[in-house]
Amino acid sequence: MNNPLELLNFSGKRRLPVVLQTEMAECGLACLAMVASFHGHEIDLNTLRRQYPISLRGTTLHTLMQTADKMDFACRPLRLELEQLDQLRTPTILHWDMNHFVVLKSVSKNHIVIHDPAQGMRKISITEVSKHFTGVALELIPTPKFQPKNEVRKIPFSTFWQRTVGLKRAMVQVFLLSVGLQLFSLISPQYMQLVVDNVLLSHDVHFLKVLALGFLLLMVIEVGTTSLRSLLVMSFSSMLNIQMATNLFRHLIRLPLPYFEKRHIGDIVSRFGSLGQIEKLLTTGIVQAIVDGMMAIATAAMLFLYAPMLACVVMVALVVYAMIRFAWYRPLKAITEEGIITSAKENTNFMETIRATQSIKIFGKESQRQVLWQNRYADKLNTGIRLGKMKIAFGAINSFLFGIEGIVVVYIAAKLVLGGLMTVGMLFAFMSYKSQFTSKAVALIENMIELKMLGLHLERLGDIALEEPEVLDSGLLDAPKLKGAIRLENLNFRYSENEPLILNNINLTINEGESVAIVGPSGCGKTTLMKVMMGLFKPAEGTVYIDNMDLMKIGIGNFREQVGAVMQNDQLLSGSISENISFFDPQIDHARVEECAKLAVVAHDIAAMPMTYNTLIGDMGMTLSGGQKQRVVLARALYKQPKILFLDEATSHLDVALEQAVNHAVKQLNITRVIIAHRPETIRSADRIFVFTPQGLIEQPKMPMPEQKPVVPA
Known part of the structure; x- marks a missing residue:
């Protein structure tokens, strides 16, 4: 229980705190936290984010008003000219740079003071303000229901x-x-x-x-x-x-x-x-x-x-x-x-630049990235200079x-x-x-x-x-051995409660050992559905059943031990090919490593390398081609001897002949496969096909596929 004395302010002066955003798209929540704290509702971003989660798409003015209303604020959206800023009731939220929110603290004749969730407190000239302010402001006024309270969560x-x-x-x-x-x-x-x-x-x-x-x-x-x-x-x-x-x-x-x-x-x-x-x-x-x-x-x-x-x-x-x-x-x-x-x-910019070296060189953007990093580095040094000046002044005093x-x-x-x-x-x-x-x-x-x-x-x-970790353990003493049947019942998913549903009333049954392809236009929710099926995302409503058991009762940890996956953004880690296929198993089964490499049709490529399975690769598999990397990742998924295999564009970098060989080899395993693909050959290799449509996920009749003998590299 909070100490009531903490809510008292004997100075009579309310203070507007600086709350810096943690996530890339939560500037709106940070602004709400600042204004709420100013009026006596002390709340940190972690608590606010837990109560009103947002997605990577950020917060619109409408969403911001909905959240403020739930926090007992009366909202007054305004469109105004630059000269009218001094008429606003501060603190107020300003729309900034078309994609950002800041809090206006004070206005004077020549400058304004804002609290920027991305940069902290800033004093900006009126001329500079005109380049950033979009003309939209949101005044927040406490309603009679508003109660001062302290909801800040701290680590003991x-x-x-x-x-x-x-x-x-x-x-x-x-x-x-x-x-x-x-x-x-x-x-x-x-x-x-x-x-x-x-x-x-x-x-x-x-x-x-x-x-x-x-x-x-x-x-x-x-x-x-x-x-x-x-x-x-x-x-x-x-x-x-x-x-x-x-x-x-x-x-x-x-x-x-x-x-x-x-x-x-x-x-x-x-x-x-x-x-x-x-x-x-x-x-x-x-x-x-x-x-x-x-x-x-x-x-x-x-x-x-x-x-x-x-x-x-x-x-x-x-x-x-x-x-x-x-x-x-x-x-x-x-x-x-x-x-x-x-x-x-600065560190983020540096790491992004190093990781994207190939793209930077192809587009000839070395100078652009240098200038961008240089600006970030200068910002860091300038902050250090300001801190140094303060210490020098204090040292002199x-x-x-x-x-x-x-x-x-x-x-x-x-x-x-x-x-x-x-x-x-x-x-x-x-x-x-x-x-x-x-x-x-x-x-x-x-x-x-x-x-x-x-x-x-x-x-x-x-x-x-303070972030809640995944609950991996179900509490079952004996983890059930999966057979591979999957059933989705009335499944809904959205990234936040104020956003539209990405998955709406999805019902799907996949039998044990069956191969199912899920198709649809880019951005329709195919990968999101697969992540929900793997327990990476929690559904807003509905249930995922594995062998007629609720996935949560099986336990996410138990489930993932018995499934394999190849996702679009999967990475290889620094080590040998053998270590990557076994995912650094302390007791590597070399025979299984080689068998999985054959199933993924990459054994021939590995044998041609000077150190074969002991060949060292970088943290992103940079010594391998795109197709080789995909097949090594597939071999890694197969090494687990999974009962269910999730494949998201797992063969998109392969030519048709190699793709047929991989599909044929995986099909012989008789395990449940959930496939996301765009290539007709991959889609037709599935037993059943489901299509995302405006009406939902609908099964599509399968066209007969001519028999083709897979071409396996000699």
């Missing part, structure tokens, strides 16, 4: 160490060693005071030797303790890192397919990289913050013990520093988040502040020494304690800032960690 910080074996013990050990080191630091100023007050004035050389040997021993112990602590931190940080990364990657790889289809790969990599900041804080940050706090209290006590007046000067300087530091937190967080986003965009403090402290301390209220040795000790206090107190404040900044990384990780 304890999530990251709950299951880490030995973490608490290691943290206690590091804490104790750190406390020991700080005790040594507390003792060290006494050496200078004793030497100045007791040795120099009395010329006691023997006492000087005793002091030197004693503090030398302390120094040796301190160095040993420091080394031991460093080794311990390195050990348990590695242990923590591998466990955290493994748990997160395990969760990531089990997320449903739509999650990956809606995100840029660079953004996913960037979010996963946020784990490093959390690991750093867990291993050293928390312990160090506690130790720094204790040390700051101890040294502050020593300062007041030596000279209360001087201690007050030091405290005033520290309070001013803390106020300035925390005042700069919000802009620092905004720039840091913008830096992460721009870096992710910091140096000036503590410089003034040092001058005042020395001035007052010198007067105290001249007045006989303080010895020279005490002055040296005080200055040493002051240095320790300042460094530890500043480090404590910095750790507190880092702890607050950690919320940014937790928010980014939340997009992965």
